[in-house]
Amino acid sequence: MSTQDTTGEDLRTSLQQRFGEAPSIPEGLKGLDVLLGLANHSTHRKYRTEAVPRDLLRLVATVALSAPSKSDLQQADIVEIADADIRRAIADLIPAMPWIALAPAFLVICGNGRRLLEASALHGETFANRHLDHFFNASVDAALVLQNLIVAAEAVGLGTCPISVIRNHAAIVSGILDLPDHVFPVAGLCLGWPEAEGRISPRLPLSQTLHRDRHDDSQLASELMAYDERRGRRDGWDPSDPDFIGWSRAKARMYAEEQRQDFGAFVSDKGFQLI
Numbered sequence: 001m002s003t004q005d006t007t008g009e010d011l012r013t014s015l016q017q018r019f020g021e022a023p024s025i026p027e028g029l030k031g032l033d034v035l036l037g038l039a040n041h042s043t044h045r046k047y048r049t050e051a052v053p054r055d056l057l058r059l060v061a062t063v064a065l066s067a068p069s070k071s072d073l074q075q076a077d078i079v080e081i082a083d084a085d086i087r088r089a090i091a092d093l094i095p096a097m098p099w100i101a102l103a104p105a106f107l108v109i110c111g112n113g114r115r116l117l118e119a120s121a122l123h124g125e126t127f128a129n130r131h132l133d134h135f136f137n138a139s140v141d142a143a144l145v146l147q148n149l150i151v152a153a154e155a156v157g158l159g160t161c162p163i164s165v166i167r168n169h170a171a172i173v174s175g176i177l178d179l180p181d182h183v184f185p186v187a188g189l190c191l192g193w194p195e196a197e198g199r200i201s202p203r204l205p206l207s208q209t210l211h212r213d214r215h216d217d218s219q220l221a222s223e224l225m226a227y228d229e230r231r232g233r234r235d236g237w238d239p240s241d242p243d244f245i246g247w248s249r250a251k252a253r254m255y256a257e258e259q260r261q262d263f264g265a266f267v268s269d270k271g272f273q274l275i
């Protein structure tokens with residue numbers, strides 16, 4: 001959609017669907033098409049079979065690597081998975097997510113704490129920051145590149161699906177990709193031309209996620225219930241139906257199961273100190 005076509009009303013409609021409310025939008029505001037693109041984000045797990053041209057993939061990845069970087073340390077890498085055997089080896093680890101094998105393109109976004117250590121060694125400096133922040137900074141840089149990849153891909157009409165489940169097999173994925181010490185997978189990213197229109201996934205109410213001056217979640221329990229109902233109704237449920245499982249219950253059940261218990265050990269094995 002071009003700038004001229006996008007109206008404040010389009011943006012308000014999108015935000016209303018997402019949050020159940022929308023802020024007012026100043027008359028004549030610039031950048032409405034960018035804001036609408038962000039507001040309309042949706043994950044895609046089904047793609048048409050046509051390939052994503054390599055040049056386009058590299059363009060999207062290059063743009064994404066323009067993300068800001070903590071202290072300009074540049075601690076994120078993208079691995080383009082071009083080899084079918086490597087893709088299959090990763091996809092086979094996660095049979096519940098067939099979109100990993102079927103997506104026309106697949107990337108792995110990594111945090112990289114190694115270059116900084118190399119720079120220290122190169123110049124005979126002591127690296128005096130072997131603690132959680134070293135790992136955390138690289139994770140944040142990688143997350144920013146991941147988000148930029150998603151935004152850039154959506155801007156050119158591609159759909160994406162991040163894959164953090166590769167971290168359920170972090171050591172194996174790391175072995176498959178030859179990731180050296182201090183380089184770790186943060187997420188995979190499926191890319192392809194979406195098979196269908198995206199659908200806006202409702203988010204929590206702004207009362208819980210957009211605070212002013214002081215954090216306030218005093219109404220959290222009731223707001224969670226209201227969100228469950230809004231989201232359930234959007235999906236055609238009657239929230240009083242005994243079979244209805246809202247978002248908060250689903251997430252509570254998800255986290256009643258142990259997952260990724262070995263991730264801390266993997267990160268330690270990669271050479272990071274976590275305290």
Ligand SMILES: Cc1cc2nc3c(=O)[nH]c(=O)nc-3n(C[C@H](O)[C@H](O)[C@H](O)COP(=O)(O)O)c2cc1C
Nearest residue numbers: 041042043045097161162163164165166187200201
């Ligand atoms: C860091 C990250 C990891 C994710 N990992 C997975 C994944 O392993 N598999 C998957 O199908 N979706 C994954 N997703 C997609 C989320 O499920 C999706 O973003 C969420 O349901 C909200 O939907 P939306 O992106 O359409 O708004 C991930 C998203 C993020 C940001």
